[in-house]
Amino acid sequence: MSNVLVLVDHSAGTVRKTTAELLTIARRLGEPVAVFIGDGVQDALPALGQYGATKVIALTNPDLSQYLVAPKAEALQQVAAKIEPSAILISSNAEGKEIAARLAVKLDSGLITDAVDVQAGPVTTQSVFAGNFTVQSKITHGTPIITVKPNAATPEAAETSPEVEEFDVTISDAAKTARITDSKPREATGRPELTEAAIIVSGGRGTGGDFGPIEAFADSLGAAVGASRAAVDSGWYPHAYQVGQTGKTVSPQLYVAAGISGAIQHRAGMQTSKTIVAVNKDPEAPIFELVDFGVVGDLHKVLPTATEEVTKRKS
Template sequence: MSEVLVLVDHVAGTVRKPTYELLTLARRLGEPSAVFIGGAEAGQVVADAVKAYGAEKVYVIDDTDIRDYLVAPKAEALQQLAVGKDLAAILLPSSAENKEIAGRLAVKLGSGLITDAVDVAADGTATQSVFAGSHTLTAKVTKGVPIITVKPNSATPEESAADGTVTPFVVTVSEAARTARVEETRPREATGRPELTEAAIVVSGGRGTGGDFGPVEDLADVLGAAVGASRAAVDSGWMPHTLQVGQTGKTVAPQLYVAVGISGAIQHRAGMQTSKTIVAVNKDEEAPILDLVDFGVVGDLHTVLPALTGEINKRKG
């Protein structure tokens, strides 16, 4: 059976949910093999995590010599790993960095590339949601090894025990790949909230907050939710781009999505419309978001949210 390489999405060796989603999809195509680029000492920990989702092999690429550089060394590492193997596909979680890695890798391997897929069938046909979610199309790579980046929350992770055999792989990185170096990194301030793209509940605020995200954050905290923001809120400087939900931000598909003070422009809807249950709070009864929701509240968020937060606290208490 042909191998399917899956690039592991992790933070300091802690595997993130998109990896398990991709391993689940990879089992449709062939035999999944995880590719971990990180500290060699974390290889076994990663292997123990991913083998529960079908990873027969775990290629461990020590990033000691490449972690301070941008995407080029990772693309070269994947190229060297892929050469000489019978591969059915290479899957990567769809992020800004990984899409650039995938593009470089496609050029190096002479392969076709599909980005931002939301599903991958057994025959390699990928489904994409395009034009801000207004159209769905299918595409299939016709040359080389299919390279596909898949959006988070596109599949439900399904466990399937496998060997997870650790296989160290040594790469040789060219000088050309070392021309862009990271000079400084700063850890993001911890909030204690779940990661936006992995959260079961998301509470997002928009222009209607007027820049006061206090009620949004209070509701999120009492629900154990992640906080998101519309593009208008991000462009106004009220929230960082890392929390933007939408076509040019992150795509989320939680069990519950609460849109607060968000009009519902198509750009925003593209990033959250696949949520299982959608609730909106907006003082404009003609706001487009209210046409999309399962439950809508017409009212001032600064009145509605504190009352809702208080009621939830009372029932929890």
């Protein structure tokens, strides 16, 4: 069986759920080989083994974390030269897409980004034009490089005991020209990651700037909080939580849009959610064309009452 490289997405050795999804997908295409960049590979090992990594290649060169994405792309190129993978899978976030872009140029290979499904072939599925079309594609040249969106697969365990192989990479000076000079970690909210959450409650213009009812309802459901562009542009909620064309594209099991009219920019980011619920004062709001369940009413009245009832039922 051929090797399929999976770039591990982790935070100090804590493996993100997206990596389990990538490993699950990699098993459809061949034998998953995990590439781990940075410190903490021993901490990550159990999770990588649980989802079927047959081998873990560890890269610890300090240049890899000090500089931006260019060194990581160089490192992957060197790993690919040795392993000769049949495909390379990377998480579809900002950093992952840039690494993939550079790697595609280096390896003279085709690139597909934002896959929502990958099957043997590999044949990828993408959701395009605000979710109005589904496109199936394949890569016809070089080593297929695919970035995969969160929730593209349900992680399936397949216990292995992978060996860790230290791998030395050489980073060119040319790759070290853009550097991170300062980094302020974002305050933890205790809520699930927006792109990975099973349930998302989002607020828009209709909140009038008060996200209290949105956050309370989200917490009663164990959900992540999102915001429309109108709410972000008004300075009511941070940009990192924006759902839509210029923010995050999400596809949760349940999406609750409160006080959001449903402009194309917003729909582009949430239209593929499995179940959609909306609360809006305006019965003509376009968001109601998408919903499975809609309430025409004031979110400041509907959400607090619903929060109370949900909390009661859960306790």
